[in-house]
Amino acid sequence: MDFGLSADQLLFQQTLRRFLAEQCPMTRVRAIMETETAHDLALWQGLCGLGVPGLIVPAEHGGGGLELLDLALAAEELGYACTPGPFLGHALATICVIEGASEEQRGHWLPTMAEGTSIGTVAWGEAGSQWNPEHWATFYEGGTLSGEKLFVPFANVADVLLVGARNAEGSVRLYRVEREAPGITITPLAVVDMTRKVQHVRFERTPATPLEGPPSGLQRAIDAGCILVAADAFGGSRRCLEMAVSYAKTREQFGQVIGAFQAVKHQLANMACELEPALSLWWYAAHAYDHIRDQCERHAAMVKAHLTDLYDRMTRDATELHGGIGFTWEFDLHLWFRRAIFDRGFLGDAHYHRERAARLAGW
Amino acid sequence: MDFGLSADQLLFQQTLRRFLAEQCPMTRVRAIMETETAHDLALWQGLCGLGVPGLIVPAEHGGGGLELLDLALAAEELGYACTPGPFLGHALATICVIEGASEEQRGHWLPTMAEGTSIGTVAWGEAGSQWNPEHWATFYEGGTLSGEKLFVPFANVADVLLVGARNAEGSVRLYRVEREAPGITITPLAVVDMTRKVQHVRFERTPATPLEGPPSGLQRAIDAGCILVAADAFGGSRRCLEMAVSYAKTREQFGQVIGAFQAVKHQLANMACELEPALSLWWYAAHAYDHIRDQCERHAAMVKAHLTDLYDRMTRDATELHGGIGFTWEFDLHLWFRRAIFDRGFLGDAHYHRERAARLAGW
Amino acid sequence: MDLRFRPEYEAFRQEVRAFLTQHWTDEDRASAPPVNPRGMSLGTAIRNDERATRFRLAAIERGYLYRHVPRRYGGSEQPFDPLKLAIIQDEFRKAEAPGELIGQGPSMLVPTLLEHGTEEQKQRFIRDTLLGKIQWCQGYSEPGAGSDLASLRTRADLDGDFFVVNGHKIWTSNADTADWMFALVRTDPDKPKHEGISYLLIDMKSPGITVRPLRQMTGEADFNEVFLDNVRVPVTNLVGKRGQGWTVSRSTLKHERNLIGSALLSERVLDGVRFLAQALELRGRPAIQDPVLRARLVELETKVLASRYHGYRLLTLQARGEDPGIAGLVTKLYGTTLGYDVARLAMDVLSDRGLLAPGETTAPAMGMFLTAYMWSLGILIAGGTANIQRNVIAERGLGLPRDPRAQRDTGQNPKEG
C-alpha cells in the first residue's frame, strides 16, 4: 500500500543503470550513433539478456509479465544513459500485439518479440503532424495497406511494423506488416536525434495482417507510448540536471566555483523544483495504465505534454549553464538536447496532447 | 529627425511630474480614492491649469493642438503618480469628438472639454468581455439609445458619455449622451482599482446625438485608448521598478542590503530589461497615431497587450520583492497592482488584442 | 507501487459515500454561514460552525479525519494509507463536507505537540484544537526579521516558575480571535543565533498583550501586530527544551498535513477556475473554449496533479523511514508558485470582470478570485520568500556551496498555516 518502487524495481533499475554505464558509456553511444542504423546488435542483445524487450510481455508468451511502470523505468534509464537503439518502437509494437491481437496471434508473435529476436516498431504519424488516428489516411483493403507514415522509428532495423490504418468500414485498426514485404518503401532521413533514427515509410498494396483483438489496442498502445516517452524525458532531464550541478561544482570563474553564485544556484534550484514532482506524475500515469484504466488516457496525454516541455527547458538551461563548452560537439550535453526534440515531436506535440486532455475531460 | 522627446515635451513631462508630486502625493491619492467618486475637483482643476484635458484638442477649439504622444506622456505621468480621476475616459471622449464629430459639433463641444469644465467619458464594452464594436448590441433608433455598457470610467462624474452603438443600418457609430439625460441608469460598482472607478450604465431610450464626422472616429478613439492605457501601464511599471530598486538598496537582511544578493539583483535586472524597450514601443505607436496612420491600429493593439502584460508582471515582481511590507495595505505598492488590473481589463484583454493584431496582419 | 482501487478500496469509497450521505445532508450543505469576507484568509476557508463540528466528530469517530493523531488526543489513529486518504479527500470535496481544519493550530501546533509536547500539553490542547475549539495564532515574525529569524528580538526572561515576555510580533493572523499563541522567543539572549530561541505557548488573555490589526493589500485586516509587555507565561508552557525552539518549530515539516496541504489548496482553487471558465462567457463562447485558456488550464491541472502525487511519494518515503532528500525540499516552492499561477489564471478567465472587487454582487463568484489572487501572492511571500526556498534547495538539496553571508537555515520562515 504505497506510492514508491518495489525492491524488485529498485534492483532492476540499478542493474540496468550499471549495465548501461558499463556497456554503453558515452564513447559507445557516439560510436553507435555514427553508424548508419544507430542500432548495435551487441548492445541490443545485452538488453535482451536483461529481459528489457519483453518486460511487459505476459509470462506465458515468454516475457517478464510485468507492468508498464517497469517498462517505463527501463525507458527512464535508457533516457538517462542516452542509449541508442530501437527500444521505444519495439516496446510499442509489443504493446500493440499484447493489447490489440487475438490470443492466437499473441501466441504466434510475442515469443520472438519478447526475446528480442524479432524487432518491432510502430508506423503511426502522418503528414501535417497528424498523430490523431481519426485523421489517418492510410487504408487497408483486400489484405493490403496503402499510404504513407512519417517518423517511424528504426523502420530499417525492425522486422515487423505495427501500422495504424483505416479499414473498409472507416474504422482505424492495427495491422502487422513485415519489413521485407512487397510494396514497402523506407526513406532514410537526416534526423536530429542521432540515437533514435526515424524514417518515412510508404506502403503500396503491402500485404498486412489485421490484429484481431480488441479495437482499443491502438489507443492503449498510444497511451503507453506517451508514458514511455515521458519516462525517457524524465531520465534525460535528470541527467542534464546532474551534469549541470556537477559542472557548477567544479568550473571556476572569478576565483570561485560558479555554483557559489546565487544566480546559478537559483537556476539549478528551479530546475530541481520542476523535476521532482514530475517523477511522481509519470509514475502515477504508468501505474494507472495497469490499475486505474479510466484515468489512463488523460494522464498519458498530460504527462506527454508536461514531461517533454520540461525536457526542453532542462536541456536548454543545462546548456546555457555550461557556457561555451555546452555548445561544443565534443561535450555530450547536446545529445540529450537532441533527444528532447525527438520526445517533443514523436506522437504529437505538447499542444496536441493538452487539447486532447481538455477534450477527454469533456470541456 | 529623431526618435526622442522634444525639449517642450521634456519640459511638460517635468512640470507635470513636479505638479503631481506636490499636489497629489500618495497621502492625497489615498484621500481621494477613499471618496465616493475618487474625483477631486481641485486636482482636476490643477490638471486643467496645465492644459492636460485639452492637450490634443485643436488650438482653434481651445486646446493645446498637440499630438497623441503628448497626451500619452501625460498618461504615463499620471500612471507613475497613481493619480486618481477621470483623465482617461475624458481624453478618449475628446478624441471621439475630434475624430468622429462634424466640424460644427467639434466647435460646439470641444471648447468646454478642452478646458475641462465639461468632463467626458466613453461607454464601449459590453457583457461577455465584448470590446469588439462588431459585437455590440446597444442600438440607436429614433434619436435614442438602448442597451447596457459595462466598465464605463467615472460615469457618475462625467457630464457627457460617448457611446458606441449600432444604428438602423447595422453600422456601429458614436453617440453623445448627457449624463443627466432621461433613461440612464448608472450602477455603482465595487472595483479593484480605487483610483479609477468604473460603473455599469444602462440606456433605455436615452436621447442621444449621433456624431456626424467620419465613421473611422470610433476606431481612432479605440486605438488612442490602447496607447494611453499602455502609457499608463508604463508609468506605473517604471514606478514599481523604482520602488523595488530603492527598497533593495535600503532594506537589510542577513547583515546586508537585499540588493546585494545576486538573486535580487537579477530579478531587478530582468524587470529593467523588459521595461526599457517597452518605452520605445509605445512612443512609436503614439507617434504612428498621428504620423504613420496605416501602422497605427495594429501597433495600438500590440502595445495594449504587451504593456499591460508587462505591468502585471512588474507589479507582481515588485510586490514579491518587497516581502511582507509589500503585502500591507499601508504600503502603496498595491495601488499600482490594482491599476494594472484596470489596464489589463479595460478595452479588452491582451489575448483579444493579440488576436486582433494577427487578423490585421492578414494571418 | 500499489495505489490500485482494489475491491476493498471501492468498498471503502462506498462506505465514505454512505457516511457522507447520512451525516452531511443537503440541509447541512445549504446551511453555510454567511460568506465571511475574511473567508479566504490562510486556513480559515473551512467551515467551523456547530454543524461542522458535529460532523467532524462523527468523521473522526469513523476514522476519516486526523488519521495521524492518536485517539487519546482526539484523532482517529488510523494506519497510514495514502489511498484511503485520497478517497476521503475526494469524496469529502465532492460532497462539500467539512474536512480537517487547516488553521495554524491543527497544521502547525498539533504536529509539534505530538512530537515535542509533554503528556499534559497534549491532553490539554490537541483535541480542542482539532475541533476548532481552541484557536491558535503563530508568533514567529517580527518587524525587520521577516525571513531572518536569527535576528529575533522578543525576549522571555525567567522569573521563578514564569517567563516574562517582552517584544513585538507581526503578521500574526487571527491574533484578535485566537485563544492561544505559539511563539518563538529569545530565552538566552547571549547565545548565538538560533541557540537562544525557545518555543512557548502563550495565553492570549494574559495581561500585557495588545493586539492591533494590520491591513493587507486586499483591504481586509487578516493579520495583526501583537505587543507583549511583561507577559507572564508559566514554564510548563515551554514546548521541548529551552533553547531548542528553532528545532521544535521545524518538526511541523515532517507531518503529512503540510505535505498535502498546498496541493489540496491549489486543487480547490483550480476547481473553481475550471467552473468559472465553463460558466463565464468570453467573447461569445464559454471561456473554456478559448484555446489559450484551455491549454493553460490543462497545464496547471497537470502540475496540481504532480503536486498531489508528489505528496504521495513523500508520504511513502516517510512511511518507509527513508530520507526524501531534495524531493522534500521543493514542495513549498512548487506549491506556492503553482498556487500563484492558478489564481493568476482565474484573473485571465475573468478578463475585464477581474476589475470587480470582492463583495461586488454582480461579479462572478462575488469577486472572490481577486482575493485568492492577492493571497496567492501573499502566501508566496509568507512561506519564506521564494529566493530563500531556492537557497535551501540548492544548498541542502543539490549540495552547492553555502553563501557565507546568508543564514538561510534560519530563512525557512515557518509562517504559514
Next chain:
Amino acid sequence: MDLRFRPEYEAFRQEVRAFLTQHWTDEDRASAPPVNPRGMSLGTAIRNDERATRFRLAAIERGYLYRHVPRRYGGSEQPFDPLKLAIIQDEFRKAEAPGELIGQGPSMLVPTLLEHGTEEQKQRFIRDTLLGKIQWCQGYSEPGAGSDLASLRTRADLDGDFFVVNGHKIWTSNADTADWMFALVRTDPDKPKHEGISYLLIDMKSPGITVRPLRQMTGEADFNEVFLDNVRVPVTNLVGKRGQGWTVSRSTLKHERNLIGSALLSERVLDGVRFLAQALELRGRPAIQDPVLRARLVELETKVLASRYHGYRLLTLQARGEDPGIAGLVTKLYGTTLGYDVARLAMDVLSDRGLLAPGETTAPAMGMFLTAYMWSLGILIAGGTANIQRNVIAERGLGLPRDPRAQRDTGQNPKEG
C-alpha cells in the same frame, strides 16, 4: 520626435525601390550561391559573392550602406537619419538584396578602427573589410577565460619593432578562412587585471599560427582554436595605446550596427517563422491558424518591434550626445533572449517536423530552423552569459551594490559578431 513619412521620405523610399529594381534584379536574386551549410553561422548569413559586392558598391555610392563610415574609408558618409535607415533596411529586406555585411570585421573591427585606429590602419583595412575582401576573426576568448577576461593569458612581448605573441585562443569563428585576426593580448603581464591588455591586429598568414577546427553542437565546425607560437606582429598593428586594449575593444558598443544588429537578426528569423507558419500544415490547417502559435507570434513580433524602436531611441540619444544609461545596457540581454524565443517558436511551428535535421531535403526550410535554434542558444552563451549581463544591468544600470567576488566589468565578453 520625428519619424513621419513626410513626402521627402516617401520620395526617398521610391528612390530606394527604383535603385533596387535596377541594381538587384530577379536574376541577381535567383543567382544565390548554393546553400552553405555554415550559412547560419554568426555573421556570415549575408551573401558575399561577386554580384553582391558589385551591388554593395553601387549601394554605397548611393549612400545606402555603411552610412556612418566616411567616404574616404569606403563608407557612404551620410548624415545620421534613422528613418532613412529604416526605409533602406525595409526595402532591402523586401527585395532580398544584400545589406551591410555583419561579420566580425564590419561590425566590430571597423567601429574600433574608426575610433582608435591610426590613419594608416583606417586606410589599409576599412574599405576592404566593408566589402568582405578582408575577412576577420576575433581573438578574445581563451580556454578557461570565457566571461572572465581578467584571466587572459596570451602574451605579447615586445622585441624591437615587433610583439612576439604566444598563446591559445578558442571560439574563433572563421579563423580558418580569415585573413586577419583582431586580438586581445597581454602586453604587460605584471599589471593587474585589464591594465596589461592590448588590442592587436594579427596577420593570419604569419608563421607560428596553427588553426584547429572546433565542432559545435550543430555538428558543424564554425569555430576554431588558434594556437599562437612566437608569432611576430609589427608594433604598427597595435590599435590604440598599449595597455588600453580593454577600452579599445569596447568602443564597438557605441556604434549603431551593434545597436540595430540583433533586432535585425531576430526580425529576419521571425519573418522566416511567420512564413513557415503560413506555409506549413498543422493538424489540418495552416499552423498560423493555431490560436496558441498565433498569439505567440504576435507577442514575439511585438518584442522584435520594441527592440527595433529601442535601437532608434539609443541612436537618437547618441546623436544628441546623451548618455543612454540603463537603456544601453539592456539591449544585449533583451536581444539574445528574444532571438532564442523566436527560434524556439519555429520549433513549435514545425511540431514533429522539427525532428528533421539540417540538410534533409524533405524538411521544411531544409531543416535550417534547427540550426537557427541551436545558434540562438549559442549566441545567448557567446555574448557573455545572460547572468553577467544581468550583473551589469543591476550594478551599472540600477546602482545596486557590486558583488566584490565577481569582476563583472570584465564579464562583458565582447565575443559576438
